Every structure is written in structure tokens, then in C-alpha cells.
Amino acid sequence: MSSNRSTTDPHHGTLRSLRFWLAPFAVVAAVMSALAYFYLGALLDPSENLRQFPMAIVNQDVGDVLPGSDERQNFGDQITEGILDGIDPEEIDLQRMGISAANQGLDDGSLYGAIVIPSDFTKRISILAQASVVPGDIEKPIITLYTNPRTGAFATGIVTTVGDRALSQVNDTVGQQLTETVTATLAESAPDLQLSGASSLVLAQPIDALTVEHKPLPDGTGAGLSAFFYTLLLILAGFTGATIINAVVDSALGFVPTEYGPLYIARETTRMSRLQVLALKWGITVVMSLIVSALYLWISTALGMPAPRALLLWEYGALAISAVGITSLAVMSIFGAAGLLVNLIVFIVLGLPSSGGTIPIEATPRMFEWLSTFEPMHQIYLAVRSILYFDGRPDAGLGHGVTMTIVGLVFGLVVGALVTWIYDRVGFHRAADAPVRLPWRPSRQHDRDSAVAADTVRSDDSVGAGEDAGEDDRDDRGESSGSSEHSGDSDGPANEMGDPAARRG
Template structure:
């Protein structure tokens, strides 16, 4: 049986469509679009501005190692030998006066500090060298005793503050701030104590401490900031893992949108538009699960190809110092996991999935990644979101591969497990949702199955469910019907 489909007059608004073409209809369409766009960019503005406006104010528990290797020294005084332990005094002062909400100081030995720097545990280290007390004692003797004044000037006493440029772009800022505060404290507290002791010692030796000596002793220990293990050759920006993570996540998220649109068009679920032309392909007789499996398969095939492209570009631009196989397979995992989840979200909620994917993988992902602003300097809400965000996991894994010799403990192991969990959740969720939709009879409708415009969502769903599945035939496959006719009961045109 065939039913003639009368084309509407150009410029007319037919009763069959439900469109009215009046101002009220336009406003109802516009309001929804405006609300969605404003809501999206409110979230975008909040995430990007609030998370980066004042990182220092949000700094919480930044881990820093304190290493005291000072062996101590003995200073002869009028009342007998006096044992000096400058390194221990500085360590105790750091721990006692520390703002523990901002910095988490860890007194450790040299080996533990080095291991912590190599696996990304610490932003930096404060080191008291073995001869620190001897150098301070030598400076006192050089200005208070006759023998000291005749000897060569001793080397300045130094405390070394090291920062890891591989940990974060702000590691240097964190450790320089700590070094400045430590230098002020040493000058104000230790300098005054040492000067008083030197004056007593000088009186016993029947000497006085001159102006030059006072200047030396008021600043007894210098704090020097150095860089631990500079970035690899060809890399001068510690943000590189963030941008690599960004292109990995975009390959999964954007790739899923492209693959979904192309396959849906080729399977007849949406029109295939090329410039001014729109082609309505016959709907393929497959269910939602079968469609989703096809999309996943294309994503899995695409993932290693795109990962290889990224590695080739990295080689061309001169990025070195990492294990290429670790980088390749980790990027494959990231692209596949994000792509699988993006397909599942689209399969579950339809066109709104494009917006949800944008929010989940990009809007929420970049500011919580820990690449631009370290995780320890993000607001609590951002840290909670980042703990499960694929972008943060991609950044951790890629940073470990690029800067920490692919150490599993440097974040690579955690990233692999979390991204793997995203992939598994995407597969399980996609299978369950599409099977449920198929069993409920909610097959994807043919091009001819329209519902009237300007209806409430519930009414539209009910109307769609009551429509008999029909197809608009083309001239080649319509059998006895004419082109443009709706053909019922023909198995070649059923979904």
C-alpha cells in the first residue's frame, strides 16, 4: 500500500508539521538555545577563572623534603667548648614555623629525597650540607679571634634549596618563596644569636667585632636555589605533558563525534549533507547495540593510528628523552577509553551527548588536569573532579613518561588503572543501555518518521512510539511505488 506525500508549497507552514512560523514559536526555540549556551559558558568561565585566579591562596599540602646532613662543629668559647648543630637548628625552625596547610615538610635522608624527586613525590628539597656548622663556626672565629683574622676568609655557609622543573611549571615559584622566607628567618633570628655569641667570644679574646664582621655575622647562612635535573633536551616547557594530554583526549572525544556522525549518516539514521545537498540514505536494519559496536570498532582502529601520528610529530619537532613505546601505548589507551565513553554517552542520551561530552572531557578536564595549575594549588572541588577526570589521568601518565622515566609510581600506574576503568565503564554502560533500548522497542526511526513540532517532550515520545515504521522510497528501490512515496509493508524498507 502506498500513500501519496504531497509536497508543501514553498514558504508555507503546513498543518501536518505542527510548525506555526510565528513569533511565539521563534521565541520558544530561541529561549532554549540561549539558556543552554549561557549555562555552558557560565560553567566554562567559572572553571577556567576560579581555578587559576589565585593558586597560592588555594595551595594545600605541597610536599617538600627536608634533608639535614650537617655533621655539626665545636666552637671554643670562654666557658669551654660549645657544640654547634646549625643544620638541626634550621630543620627544627622550619618544622616549628611552617604553615602546614600550605607546605607538607618531610624530614628524610638524602636517598629518600632523591627517590621522591625521581618519582614526582616532592616539588623540591631543602638540603643542609655536611659542613654547614663548620662553615658558620669558621665565620665566627674569623671575626672574633686573632688567629681567625690572620687566616683566609672561610667559605660562606650555604643551605641549598632545589626545585624539580619536571614536577610542575610552578615548582620554581614554590621553592623560591620558601627560600625567601627561610633567608629572612635566618637573618632575623639566627643572625642575632650568632652575633651575640661572637661579641662574647671577642671580649674574652680582648677584641671587638667590627662593622664588617657584624655585617658578615648578621647574615650567617646564604640560601641558594638551584634546579634539580633540568628538563630533557628539546623540551623547555614543563606544560608539554598537558598539551600532549589535551590532544590525546581531543582525539578520543572529537574523533568519537566525527565517527558517530559519519556512520549514522551512512547507516541512514541522519541526513548526509554535503554543501547544499542532503542525501537521505535508507536506514540499515541493525539495532542500537550493533551500531554502537561498529563505532567502537572504528575508534579502536583509529586510536593507534592517531597515536603514531602524534609520535611522528614529536620526533620531527625534536621532543626527546622518553620511551616511545610507553608513550604510544598510553596514548592509545587514552584515546580509546575517551572515545568509547563518548560513544556510550551519545548512544544513551542522543544529541545532548555532544554537549555532555564537551563538558565532561574538555570544560571540566583542562582546569582540573593539574598541568596549568598543580593539583595541590587547586580549589578542593577542582581536586575532587580532577581525581577521576580522564584529562588529569592523561597528564599524570604522560608526565611520568616524559619526565620521570616512565616510573609506575610517578603517576603512570594510577593513570593506567583509571583510564582503563573509564574504558570498561564505557563498554559495560553502552552494552546495557543499548540492549535496554532495543528490548523496549526503541529502535532508531526512519527519515520518514516525523513527530509534530511544538509538542512537549513526553507527547513527542508517545507519538513517535505509535508511528508505524515506514520509509520514503527512492526510484530505484521502491518497487511498484513512485519516488517520494511512503511505502509500507515492504521488507526492503523496514528498519
């Protein structure tokens, strides 16, 4: 009987369950579908999703009096109005401002680009008109499109596309107007003169549009992507590090078995409470964050990545890793094994497309703009980008990033400590023989049910043991009887007790 029970798999019915076969497929399909939807949905059509993309237009033109006219003209004003009229305000937030405000916006990353019209623009237009009919060198007036490479390569591409389209339309409009003006002037003052082909071509495209990088990035920054990948490293250090720490500590304390190849080791479970174990894991995470942040800094600089604020980068890196790791451990302590999926979705699946590190938030679907208000990866990216590209300026994202990182850290500490404390108080202990007290079921009734189940198991287990014990008892009695027969001459009472014949007599 004992042999039959020992060879029976307690989960022999599990393989026949439809739920067993459907569960892994359903979970994997759901997670991978979410990955595909969020990742591809964030980048497939940025032009369609473009909205409120911040740029500046700076008109420094002071105007001038054109030859043959007493009226003062300002082509810069006309061009500014033309550009504003030709751009959809829902897509591009083109803001009028002075040159100092534009430089400030480019310096702190709040502007992706700027269109600047110089102070002598009208004068140069006038000179160009005169030079078209008078032999001599012709120098076109210049409008400069400033990009901000420190906001990312994709944002720079959007600025270039928008600027080229706007300035091309302005060039055609001004060229047509200038050609008509010069032709009319010649018809009145010098009807025998005609514009040459070269002059007509120059007047048709009178503006020289230049694209210039505002404070170009040094080598070793990956065209503005190093901040994003460094952010990703910090997230992975916190998320993956917490997962590793959780598994190692639980194994060492006996909550889960340990397997090394063919070896299967099950240790005795500790008597520490859930909150004590979580606090232990948190302490290990903090120490780990200091070490890993230093390793990241050392490896990145060894590979040639500029780190002008190295100490600040190490300090914030340790803070970010600690915040992500502590929150991840809190989630796993609350949800158990399912917490790994929760962390994966929060920190990776939703974090990457809403980070703004590869594609600006203004060029992603609105859902990601909402996610970026609290998703950890976006907050960490703003701080890391400020440290690496904007000299650690608080107004360039460092202040916001540090504040939100601390908020996330406190959230993980408070929620994790509170929920695990409640688990301990209710009686949800992490032990194989701990009674499970469900909040929707009376604890006394459940204890009685558990006791009955335990007695049933013990009675089943005692059947085989009882048979074996009975055989052993009979053997012992037989041996005792034999011994009594040999000792009957000297011990009458013993013989009388041990010999059945003596008892019958």
C-alpha cells in the same frame, strides 16, 4: 488544496515559541559561564588555595664543638626547627626525611622540592665566626633548595617562593644569634677588638642559600609543559575523534542527512540495531587511536620533543585515545545530541582545571582536588608525565594512570553496551517510522494513538489525491465510452455495456 499544504511550513509556529528563542541562549550561556567559573576559579589565587603542598627538609648536619666552648652544637637542628615553626603546616607539608628518601620523592614526582642542610653546616658556621675576627677568606655555609622542574613550572615557582621566604627568616635569625655570640666573645677575650663593617655584614647574613634544579629537563620540553599539552592532544583525539566518527557513521547509515554545500543527501536508514552501530563505531575508534597516536609521536619528535620511551608513549597514547573515544561514543549513544555537551563538560570543562598539568592540584580549590580523583585528564596526565619525564616509572604515575584509563575504558564499554541493548529491547529504534515507546506510558495505548495519528495523516493526504484520481477516472470512462460506440457493430454486449442509451433501452 494540495498546493496549499505543500507551501505550508510544518514549523511555522516554531518561530513564535518563546522556548525556541530562549533555548540556545540559555545553553550557550550556561556552558560558557561554567568555562569561565572553572578556568578562572582554578588559577586566579593559587596562594590562597595552597594546601598540603609536599616538600622535604633534610638535615645532614652532624654538629661541632664551637671554639671557647666544650658543648657540642648543631645549628642544623636549630634551623630545621625554625623552618618548621615558620611554615604553615596546612599550606606546606614539609616532611623530615633522609637524603635518599628525598631523592626518591623527587625522582618519582611525589615531592615538589626539598631543603637540604649539609653535614658540615655547624662546622662552617664556626669557621665563619672565627674568620670574622681573623683576617682571611670567608666562606659562608650553604643550604640548598632543590626544585623539581619535572613537576611543572608553576610548582617550581611555589617551591622557590616558599624556600626563599623560609631561608630568609632563618638567615636573619642565625645572623642575629651569631653576631651576638661573636660580640660577646670579643668583649670577654679581646675587649680592644671590634667587628669591622664587612664582618658585621657577613655575620648578619651568614647563610648562602642556593636554588638548584633536581635533574633539569632537557630542551624541547616547554619548561615542563609538554606533558600537559600532549595529554590535551590525547583527550582531544578521543573526544573530537569520537564526535567525527559518530557523525560520519550516522550519515553513512542514514540516521542523519548529509550536506555538502548546497547538496542535501538523505539516505535510507539501515536496519542495524543501536548496539550494532555502537560496536561498529567502537571498532573504528580503536583503529583510529593507533593511527593518531603514531602521528602524534611522529610530529612531536619531528618538532624536537624528547621521547625517551617512544614505544611506551605510542602504546599508552592509543589506549588513552581509545578509552576517551569509546566512552564519548557511549555517552552520545545514550543521550543523543545532548551527549556532545555531556562529553564537553566531562572531558574539557571539568578536565582542564583539575588536570594538575599547569597548576598543581594542591594549589587549586578543593573541588578540583575531588574532581582529579576520577577526571580522565588528570589520570592521563600522570601517565604521560611519567613516560616523558620520569622514564616511565610505575610509581611516578604510570601505574595509576594506566589503571584508571583501563577502568574508564571498561566503564564506557559496559555502560554503552548495556544501555543501547536496553534501548533495542524496549523498542527505541533509530528510524523515522519507529514507534516511540515511553517507559511511563503503556505501549499498546501508545500504538493505538500512533495508528490513529497515522490514519489521520493518510486521510488528509488522500483528499487531494482522491480529487485527482476522480478526474482521471472520469476521463477514463469517457474514453471507454467513445471506444465502445465505435465498436458497437461487432460487439453487441460491449455496446450495450458501454452505451448508456443501450442500457436505458
